[in-house]
Structures are given as structure tokens and as C-alpha cells.
Amino acid sequence: MNKFKISIEENSNVLKFQQLVDSIIDAISQNQLKEGEMLPSVNQLIKESQLSRDTVFKAYAELKRRGVVESVPNRGYFVTRKITKVFLFLDTFKAYKEVLYHSFLKHLNKNVSVDLQFHHYNIGLFEKIIDESLGKYSKYIIMNFDHPKVNEIIRKIPAEQLLIIDWNIQSAENSNTVRQDFGQAVYDCFADNLESIRKYKKFIFYYPPFTYHPKDAIEYFNKFCTDFKIKHEVIYQPEDFVIKKDCLYFLVSDRTLANLLDQCSEKGFEPGNQVGVISYNETPMKKYVKNGITVISTGFELMGQKAAEFVSSNKPMNFTVPTTLKIRSSL
Template sequence: MSKFKFQIDPLSNQLKFQQLVDAVTDAISRNLLQVGDILPSVNQLVKESSLSRDTVFKAYAELKNRGIVESVPNKGYFIAKATTKVFLFLDTFKAYKEVLYGSFLDNLPDNFTVDLHFHHYNIEIFEKIITESIGKYSKYIVMNFDHERVPEIIQQIPPAKLLSIDWQVHTIAEASSIYQDFGPSLYQALQTEVPLIKKYQRFIYLYPEFTYHPPESLEYFERFCKDNNIRFEIFKSSRQMTVEQGDLYLLVSDRTLARFLDQCATKNLTIGQDVGVISYNETPMKKYVKDGISVISTDFESMGKKAAEFVKSGESIHLQIPTHLTIRASV
């Protein structure tokens, strides 16, 4: 007797055969179905779910093509493999994303496989990869970006299977999200070190032309400086960065951090004394470069772990990962 029960969702935009495929893969990911378990017969599903025989055959054929199901003549369809496939869609692969990715993998059981993709903030790539992925995965982990077409594209994904991570932009209310804050959290983190920041003549935020860093950080940086009577500048071109003694720099790009370090070496400026720097996003190497680069960052290891918990449990989640300022020798 099969322990798998299936019901059509008449309000869903998904085709009925795809609903059946997804229901089986979801049941496997939740351990409701295991290797060797029998699925309902074609006749049983036709009778109980008002599906056509063609629809059931099409769904079972798709599951067989994926190696998830096998059929035995005169006995029926059985679960052959309990591997669960997860879709992970990141913007770019940087050092801090590697921390997130590594934590995500480390917290998944061996029977989960992850297909990793990147969109590089290109809406055509974003649409193509998501459209081609529909119906092939049990869970979808997606980093959105600020483009007007993102909402219509991600609406192709069933909300219960979707987790938006990192930047809370164009999220779907019914879907899950794990995110960091780029506005008030920046203000609050900087507020913890006002006396240290004030030892510098100017606080300079370099927001280069090539960055996709959320722009609300500019507003809260300016508000922080004005509230604390700190002289500040916001540069929106990487060419504006000429490191000057007595200045403290907030850098959102590791590319500009490298240029900052080069200029300090050329001008014989001692980091943490002559000039200061705070870099966005923790990476393993920033603890050791120049005796430690100060960082303002969310906990990407925790973000990866929480994303893995969503994949394993399937339970809805809405969670903001805190942002902290870590002071090292560079300030």
C-alpha cells in the first residue's frame, strides 16, 4: 500500500504533471518517501486525483528519466534514488560568497545535490536560467537584484520552494527570505565605534561606478556622519580615490581595497595610523592582511546554515542576519 498521497492544486499555474513530479520529489526531500517505497499505481492516481492516464504516465516518465523512479512489470513504480536536487543562484562568486556556499554545503546531508549558477546582474541570464530550471528542483535559493523584471521572473517558482537570500529586494511575500540589512544596520554598526572613527580628519565612502551594493547604504552613512558631526565625503567614481593621510575609508569593493593598499604602499602610509580603512564583507584573508582589515559584515556562514535548514525542513522562514563592525589593526 503506497503511503504517498497526492492532491491537485486547481489554483496553481503549474501543469498537473509537473505538480505530480514536484510532489514526489518534495516527499523524498522530507523523508516521507524513501528508497524502495512504492508509488500509487496509474489507475489509483487517475481515480483519486482526477488526473488523466496520459498526465500520470508523463509524470512517472519524467521521474524515471531523472533516475528517481523505476518500474517493475506487474508490480508498479518504486523510489529508486533519494537524491534531492537544489537550485542555488548567486550573483557573483566572491570570497565571502564562498563562505556562504561552503556553509550551505556543509550543512546539507549527502543525499542532497546542489546545482550552482550565477547571473552577474544580467537580467537576460537571470530569466533564461530560472525559466530553464522550473520543475527540476525541490528547492530554489536565489539572490535577487534590483531590476524591474525580477518579480515576474521569480514568480515562476512555487513560493513554498523559494528562498531569497542576502538582499531583500523584489522578494515574494509568500516565499521565504534570509537577508542582511544595508541601511539601519550600517548606521548602528558604525555607531558602536564613534570615538575611533573621529580620530580621523574625514570619513570617506567610496561607492564606485561598478558596484551593485544597495544604494540605501549611502543615505545611512551620510546620516551617521551628520548625526555625529563627522566630516565626510562620498565618492561615486573609483578614480576619485587618492589616499590621503588622516582619512578613513569605507570600501564596498575588494577591487578598491586592493587599490587602497597599493597606494598606501607607494606613499609609505601606515594603515591604522596614517590612514584607516573599513572593508565591507568579511573574508577569511581579511583577518591576516596588514595585521587585520576592519570589516563591516553580516555572518555569511550563518546565512548558509539557515538556508540549508530551509532546504531540509521545507518550513517557511523570514530572518534578518545581523550586521556587525569588527575592528582590527586597519583603523
């Protein structure tokens, strides 16, 4: 049996049994422990790592539950399958990202272990976490963002191991991608629902200063309104976001949606009557709020499924997830 390192940190917030599980999974994924090899005995681990018997048994029970190891009476614990370690690097954890995450996990094979991290659009944190992850994973699933250093940083990852999801920005032309279209797809969704949009005297896109939403949406919003001769405006500052009767609002932030609904309540406006609302990104609650909020959204469940397919297939991936407009009472 190859020697592998068990890393247990006394002051870590991670429970010791989980640290032991992670150490063994790391060893299997890096071929320090191979299929059919025997794990250290319970007594050996107690002696070498100063862990309690309960902690070791709990860790081995968890590994058995995952199908990673099996126990043979009077012999010990053996590795049953190779583990593929995947690094999933998201921007932030919002409701629609939860849909993506659970779909990703649902469609993965049982021998895949996923580590999840968030960069919060912080380039320093993005680079630090990427650098610390290099060489530790078989596949890297990363949500990029628009910063000039991003391309330089992700080029450290072998191209065949990297999948860029959601926003194909700051990447090489031959990158593996599962992306949404923030431009032409938005234009097409509006064009397919032109008569509903024409019910309102003015179409207003609020692009607040705190959003990281791709600016392609602004370009194609203006193009749509110009092409179809719709009175329109893009506003950027919170003080300009004052709800007016007979206007349709296109919102890319749930924070601004809450603000709009508060203003509607104060002014006695009913979404879908005195004002219209189109919100970006579907969440589980939007179909229930105010009898339903109209959303323009990509299929995050499909995005998670295609990302899982990249992990399991070892084939190149270049896929655009469809964007749709779901009409509800707010339009």
C-alpha cells in the same frame, strides 16, 4: 520499475559517468525511480546507452558513496532514499560567497543534491536560467538583484519553494528570506565604534561605478555622519579616489581595497595610522593583510546554515543575519 530517460551528451564538457549520476539523481528526485526500486543492470545500461563498463561501474560507485543506492549481491542496485534537488542561484562567486556555499552544503541532509549557477547581474541570463529550471527542483535558493524584471521572473517559482538570500530586493512581501541589512545595521555598527571613527578628520565612502552594492548603505552612511556631526563625503569616480592623510575610507569592493593599499604603499601611509580603512565583507585573508583589515560583514556561514534549514524544514523562513564590525589594526 518506471522507465526513465538517461541523457548522455557526447560533446558535453561533463564526464559521462557524472552525466549518468545526474540522470539517475534526476529520476529519483522526480519519482521516476522510487525508494526500493531496482536500477537498470550494468549490462542493460551498456547496451542502451553505449557506455563502457568502467563508466557505469564508476557512476554506480559514486551513487553508493552518496548513499543514494545500495548493491545487493546477485540481484543488482537499488534506490535507498528519496533525493531532494535544490537550485542555488548566486550572483558571483567571491571569497565570502564560498563561505556561504560550503556552510550551505555542510548543513544539508545527505539526500539533497545541489545545482549551482551564477547570473552575474545579467537580467537576460537570470531569466533564461530561471525558465530552464522551472519544475526541476524542490527548492530554489536565489540571490536577487535590483532590476525591475526580477520580481516578475521569480514569481514563476511557487512561493513555498523559493528562498531569497542576502539581499531582499524586488520580492513579494510574504517571500521567504534570509537576508542581511545594508542600512540600519551599518549605521549601528558605526555608532557602536564612534570613538574609533572620530580619530580621523574625514570619513569617506567610495562607491565605485562597477559595484552592485545596495545603495541603502549610502543613505545610512550619510545619516550616521550627519547625526554625529562627522565631516564626510561619498565619492563615485575612480579619479576622485586619491588617498589622503588622516582620512577614514569605507570600501565596498575588494578591488578598491587593493587600490587603497597600493596607494598607501606608494605614499608611505600605514593603515590604522596615517589613514583608516573599513572594508565590506569578511574574507579569510583580511585578518592577515597589513596586520588585519577592519571589516563590516554579515555572517555568511549562518546565512548558509539558515538556507539549509529552509530546505530541510519545509517551513516559512524570515530571518535577518546580524551584521558586525570586526575591529582590526586598519582602524
